[in-house]
Amino acid sequence: MKLSIHNISKRYNKGKKRALDHLSLELTPGVYGILGPNGAGKSTLMNIITDNLKPDSGQVTFNGQNITELGKSYRDILGYMPQQQGLYEDFTGRRFLWYMAALKGLPKSLAEERIRHLLQIVNLEQDANKRLGSYSGGMKQRILIAQALLNDPKILILDEPTAGLDPKERIRIRNFISTIAMNKIVILATHVVPDIEFIAKQIILMKQGQLVIQDEPQPILNRMRDKVFEVHIPVEDLEQAQRKYNVSNILSEGDGVSVRIVGDECPSEWEAQSVKPNLEDVYLYLFEGNRSFPS
Numbered sequence: 001m002k003l004s005i006h007n008i009s010k011r012y013n014k015g016k017k018r019a020l021d022h023l024s025l026e027l028t029p030g031v032y033g034i035l036g037p038n039g040a041g042k043s044t045l046m047n048i049i050t051d052n053l054k055p056d057s058g059q060v061t062f063n064g065q066n067i068t069e070l071g072k073s074y075r076d077i078l079g080y081m082p083q084q085q086g087l088y089e090d091f092t093g094r095r096f097l098w099y100m101a102a103l104k105g106l107p108k109s110l111a112e113e114r115i116r117h118l119l120q121i122v123n124l125e126q127d128a129n130k131r132l133g134s135y136s137g138g139m140k141q142r143i144l145i146a147q148a149l150l151n152d153p154k155i156l157i158l159d160e161p162t163a164g165l166d167p168k169e170r171i172r173i174r175n176f177i178s179t180i181a182m183n184k185i186v187i188l189a190t191h192v193v194p195d196i197e198f199i200a201k202q203i204i205l206m207k208q209g210q211l212v213i214q215d216e217p218q219p220i221l222n223r224m225r226d227k228v229f230e231v232h233i234p235v236e237d238l239e240q241a242q243r244k245y246n247v248s249n250i251l252s253e254g255d256g257v258s259v260r261i262v263g264d265e266c267p268s269e270w271e272a273q274s275v276k277p278n279l280e281d282v283y284l285y286l287f288e289g290n291r292s293f294p295s
């Protein structure tokens with residue numbers, strides 16, 4: 001199973017605003033984490049992959065066939081969880097799933113079985129008859145994931161699935177995504193960087209409509225070796241450190257602060273220690289520091 005994005009470009013505002021610029025990707029089963037600052041083109045890409053938006057040039061193919069030509073048979077294998085908005089607050093969780101199953105054209109008997117199964121999977125059986133308006137943020141995210149899974153999709157697209165959740169719910173949703181990812185192409189766009197570091201087979205980093213990097217987490221982290229440092233400094237020096245360096249984290253420690261710095265050069269003002277990079281450091285290095293990896 002392969003989803004290919006071939007050289008896609010897209011502009012808005014009569015060509016004035018460039019959203020995607022000759023983007024190409026190859027996706028096979030597994031979780032892909034899409035990361036990029038606001039305006040990088042993530043939503044535009046997802047809208048094109050879901051065939052809700054036409055690119056100006058380039059094409060998306062599923063197993064070699066153009067998705068536009070596949071039409072309904074492509075939509076039948078697609079599951080999409082949009083960002084949380086416009087939930088039917090008066091619907092119960094169960095009624096919402098029935099409604100979405102009808103929109104997707106699922107036969108009644110199949111819908112009944114899927115809804116029962118999915119309510120169990122997302123752990124909302126007990127709350128299925130409560131109004132969505134009374135659901136917590138995490139419960140709403142879970143019912144949205146459940147609706148995306150109604151047709152047992154081969155391609156699952158999740159837009160910010162953990163937005164606004166507390167850490168416990170985030171971990172739960174993250175683990176849940178891992179377990180349902182088997183034999184599916186899962187595309188997950190998020191600003192919550194640590195969420196994908198642990199579950200993504202590959203990370204896709206985008207900036208200004210272009211692909212910065214598509215690779216497994218470890219090789220990306222390896223490229224950050226000797227670019228992340230920790231210094232222990234007095235509080236008075238913090239402002240100087242923030243002015244001069246890309247600071248990724250500050251931790252109050254005793255009578256000073258421990259500061260995590262991302263950059264090409266080891267800070268010389270203080271005694272610095274090189275530390276193990278994480279994906280947040282990569283994000284900061286590429287996007288806040290406006291740098292690129294040497295090829």
Ligand SMILES: Nc1ncnc2c1ncn2[C@@H]1O[C@H](COP(=O)(O)OP(=O)(O)OP(=O)(O)O)[C@@H](O)[C@H]1O
Nearest residue numbers: 012013017018019037038039040041042043044045
């Ligand atoms: N309908 C539209 N009309 C005009 N410009 C648009 C439209 N949709 C997106 N854009 C612009 O295209 C660029 C890419 O936007 P897109 O929403 O795809 O990025 P994103 O990475 O999803 O951003 P975010 O993280 O903020 O959701 C941005 O500069 C945005 O302002």
